[in-house]
Amino acid sequence: MxxxxxxxxxxxxxxxxxxxxxxxxxxxxxxxxxxxxxxxxxxxxxxxxxxxxxxxxxxxxxxxxxxxxxxxxxxxTEKGSSLATNERKRRLDALVQRLVTEGFHLGFGARELRDALAERLSATPLPPRRDS
Amino acid sequence: MSSPIRFDDVHRRFGAREVLRGLSFRVEPGEVYALLGRNGAGKTTAMRILLGFLAPMQGKSELLGSDSRALTPELRARVGLVSEGHSLYGWMSVDDVLAFEAGTRRRFDLAKARAMRERLALDPGAKVAALSRGQRAQLALLAAACGDPEVLVLDDPAMGLDPVVRRELLGVMIDLLADTGTSVLFSTHILSDVERIADRVGILHEGRLIVDATLDDLKRRVEVRFVRGGTASELERVVPRCLRAAPRAGGHDLFLADVADDTRRALASLAATERHGAVPSLEDLFVELTADDRSPAPETAEVTR
CATH class of the missing domain: 1.10.10.10 (Winged helix-like DNA-binding domain superfamily/Winged helix DNA-binding domain)
Incomplete structure (x- = not known):
């Protein structure tokens, strides 16, 4: 690597x-x-x-x-982030907000953003996570 | 542990030429400090004062807790030095140099030096005089690094070296840092090396540091704004935390560090605008901050003797 x-x-x-x-x-x-x-x-x-x-x-x-x-x-680590669930949600929300804002200013609408995210997830599937 | 390198309001003049005018900064344990400045900015003078080869006219510097003017041989043995000329005897072979270092410096690790020599593919029997510039630089750094220094002072070690050799040299430095946590003060004008290796950057201009910040902070903290009209000296006076006002078509680019409320108020009253793509690289910063468009200084070589 x-x-x-x-x-x-x-x-x-x-x-x-x-x-x-x-x-x-x-x-x-x-x-x-x-x-x-x-x-x-x-x-x-x-x-x-x-x-x-x-x-x-x-x-x-x-x-x-x-x-x-x-x-x-x-x-x-096997488990992933050790942050508290609330904090993890807060951070995810901030990232989504950023994606939506920047995406909008690049001229994309709700459907295109949703499609782009879905496409990314299917192109590079996330490795399985053991539940924390 | 206290700062292994300290400059406190150091002044030095050569005849009528003021080379250092109140130089102050510290290098902390394990820190890699890059001292930047144009030719003649006083980098070599600062290093010579630090090492006790030259006396300051005002203020003082300290090396490993001792006043630079009173360094004992024991203290000097804890310091590695690579100077611009790579002071090596031409008639010695590569292995002669290592044996000489091992014989004169108690802390010198000959086995490590030979292993490094091997990795750098330096011919043990080759005379120093027959080595390339890059090989001499490698040998000088290797010799300094294997003395187990607590402080390493490098005066433009990469001068005149090609990128491949510079990368090797950087590798030697990285190994040393990983092994020992040595504090390093180095001067250079190769900014891409600085961006790879420095923790902290000082920009020396007109005898003082105009920037003394961690590299990460420098990247985060410096912003550029554009103001129509004005004069550079007036803008630098009225805008708090303005490092420099650089003339641009129709006005000035303001290089600002740590923009705070007072800066914002000043900017608002001047109707300053954002500049597109205004994240300056270290090179942009260096060039802008040290440009000589107001008080041209003679393009002399650094005065060292």
Whole structure:
């Protein structure tokens, strides 16, 4: 697995890394129990500061996306987000609001937005989640 | 642990030329600090003052908690230095250099140095004089890095190197950071490297830091607005937190850090507008913030001696 980042993007590298890992899990290329590259391996591979990688891993750990096992590295968790249900719903709602707003300004209506989401979900089905 | 590198209101003049005019910043433990500035901005002077090779005329700098003017050999042994000239003897072979370092520096890890030499494919028998510029830079960084430094000072290590060699050099630095959490102060004008490796960025201009921020903050905090008319110096005076007003057709682009209410009020009274696609890259920022359209400075080389 290769995690690509763009250092020239206005989005901070550590946020890009967080998203890349989440994306790899959502697309099924990383599954529960998989080991992530070590901080050093990933820093070397992507030519970025190991401090940045460590920070991204801490953020992913805080969200319950990965878990750190002393001495053996970071692993994708089986369960997914450890956030409270209310908070997860609130975040999902904010994302949907953003999709609707930006979609509207790109000139798409309700049906087109619904179709686009359905199409995306059928093109790249989400991997199964164990219920939390 | 206190900041391993500190500059506190450092001033330095060479004859009539004021090179540093109140330079203040810190590098925290494990932090990678990129010091940016145009040629002659004072980067090398700052590093020489930090290392005690040059005295400030006012203010002071500290390295590992000690005044730079009173560094002991023990303290110096905890610091790695790579300077622009890569001060290596031409008649030595690659392995001579490593043996020399191992013999003169107690903390030098010869086994690690040889392993790194192997990975960088440096010929152990090759004379320094016969190495390419990039290989000399690699050897100098390797020599500095394997002394187990708590602080690494790199004065434009990538100067004149091609992208492939720079990437290798970056790799050496990344390994070192991952292994030891060394604090690094480096100067460069290769901004793509800065974007990969720096935690914090200082932009030195006219003897002072005009920016001292984490790279992430810099990306998030700096905004650009357009104002019709005006003069640069007047706009910079009346708009709070304006880093710089850069002339554009019909007016000025204002580079703003941490826009707050007072800034917003000033912008509203000037009828400032959003600028399309106005997320400046580090390169845009650097070029705009250090441009010399008001007080042209002579294009001299950095004064170091």
């Amino acid at each position: 290769r995690l690509r980042v763009d250092p020239t993007s206005p989005e901070p590298i550590f946020e890009q890394l967080v998203f890349r890992v989440k994306e790899a899990i959502a697309q099924g290329s990383l599954v529960g129990g998989d080991r992530l590259p070590s901080v050093r391996e990933l820093a070397r591979d992507a030519s970025i500061n190991p401090n940045t990688v460590a920070r991204a891993y801490e953020a992913l750990e805080a969200e319950g996306v990965i878990v750190r096992r002393q001495g053996s590295g970071c692993f994708v």
